[in-house]
Amino acid sequence: MSTPFLMAALEATRQRLTSSTNVIVHCDGACQSNPGGPGGWGAVIDCPIAGRVKLFGSARRTTNNRMELQAAIIAIAVLPRLCNVRVVSDSRYVVNGASTFAESRRKKMRRGKEIPNSDLWERLDQEQNRRFVTFEWVKGHNGHPENEMADKLASRGLREAAQLDRLLA
Template identity: 45%
Template sequence: MPPTTAPSLPCVELYTDGACSGNPGPGGWAFVLRDQKTGKELEGSGGEAVTTNNQMELLATIRGLEALRRPCKVTLYADSKYVGQGLSSWMAGWKRRGWKRKEGSQLKPVKNVELWQRLDELVQRHQVVFEHVKGHSGHPENERCDQLAVAASQKYRK
């Protein structure tokens, strides 16, 4: 009998960015999702009237991962060190401490905890690798996400 091999997961690239005019203020998020095999792309964006830049960075990542219909290998490209550090180093400790962060000798609630918990659910479904992209450095997909996020935030400006 020939050995069985598990089907390999689809590989996708997820580019994300968030924007905020004031912090807090009107904000937008955006993602570009690309299937590495077919090159097919999907863009998404949205915003909120009163939000923070960190919330928009998280929402961009969440919405991009939510757009995936099945588990995938995801290379996440973002200019947000907040998202990157949260995924790679902070989240494990927050979870061990009941979604609390250390502030000096005290434990405080994690900021944006509902977004982090949703992101945690999504990254457990997928194999996610974070790659930091320098913002506003001419990276085409990062620039596209920035344009989409800023345009989404403009809808909420008075």
């Protein structure tokens, strides 16, 4: 969900990270009543120059995979072009889709074959092409501090989406 407040926060974050060169992103997504329920995403960006930045957001009707992708996309998008980024996620869907299976996924998309979340995969590819990005998988809910922090941020986004859902129901 893009709101004026979220857009302003992302622009402020982008300005703060302008001189970043080597960045680690920890990201996570969450969804209630998957698929089709409210969801949230969270990202923790660690940068030697700017310090730690935390981001989160939400969507009213979504899937867990979309939230996992959204977390990675937005965290990468706020970073300066040509910086080195290591994305750490507990989502094999994101990690494998962006690395191991990326080329076969792109070929399918070029041939016009339907793949889930193609809009987000295209956006992730665009953001990756502007930076030097690698992906790393970590086991979720296994005591990894930054992954746990990203999970809490995603849960916060989910709670906000669920609250909005109840208000608009």
